[in-house]
Amino acid sequence: MIPSFSIILENDILFCSDDKKYNAFEIILFTEKLLRSINPGNTWRLKKICLKHKKFGKERIIVEHIVTKAGQNLFFCSIGTFSVGSIESFKMLKDFSRQVQVQYAELDRLKFSAEEPTFKDVIQLITDYLKDKYLDPLEEEIIYEKTINNGKNAILYAGISTQGLPLVSQLFDISLLSYLDKTNENIELFSSDLSAKLATISMNTQIRVKTKIKEIHIEDTQSNEENNKKIILFGTINGYSVDFIATGNFYKVKAIFKQFKSKMALDSAFNEEFSGDLRPFKHLMWYLDEVVKEFD
Secondary structure, three states, X not given: OOOEEEEEEOOEEEEEOOHHHHHHHHHHHHHHHHHHHHOOXXXXXXXXXXXXXXXXXXXXEEEEEEEOOOOOEEEEEEEEOOOOOOOHHHHHHHHHHHHHHHHOOOHHHHHXXXXXXXXXXXXXHHHHXXXXXXXXXXXXXXXXXXXXXXXXXXXXXXXXXXXXXXXXXXXXXXXXXXXXXXXXXXXXXXXXHHHHHHHHHHHHHHHHHOOEEEEEXXXXXXXXXXXXXXXXXXXXXOOEEEEEEEEOOHHHHHHHHHHHHHHHHOOHHHHOXXXXXXXXHHHHHHHHHHHHHHHO
16 A cells, blocks of 8 residues: 655645645645535535545545644645554544644744745655655554444435436535534525535546545534534435545444435436426425435
């Protein structure tokens, strides 16, 4: 396992150790825009993105997400075939973040530092060192137990879309509208915008990275310890996109999501290509209403 590294500040990829993985790190850019739109308080921290390729199998982008003093989102990232629950991979990422900050203590000026001719050479030396240091620990790591969040299972959002167009969606946690009035119109607009942004992430992952995005893991720094972890799940049914945002025990949440997709896959609405008419899909809202009962 030879991981690749990246440093991303807001909308700029300042460093990428492997040009072949550049497009994969672009997923962070799309996710950052998503987080800004649904979490204006900037309390959510990106932790991990899970990908699945037909040929190469599963890859994970692990993230050290820092908000600088100026309020900028800074991401130290690494991509590799890390095991579920790997501790060594996050140790490596912490080491990466720490060593970069030793060299460049003023994180708010990192964009300007990246323009210096020596920047890439300095960071490359750090990543080469980390690859040697962690190669054996990563390969020999024994995972004794999977990380489980034991908080209350709750679904925050569910939606179905195609070609970036929301077909049906339901916002189950209106607290996400913290900066908007909780009117039916705002809820509908927020849900549609959220559905479109999730579809954009999914489509760009398939187009630019030639792989599928399966999960995004987020930590809420202002929630209590039991419910501070959130997960976004992506799925497809005959080309249609199915998305979940939930919190709780991730293994139970993913089991519910799998059942949810299996039930909907039997619906004849997914057997036809989308023609632009939303009416044949309106009844799918029933599935969204039913799935919330699993969490209740």
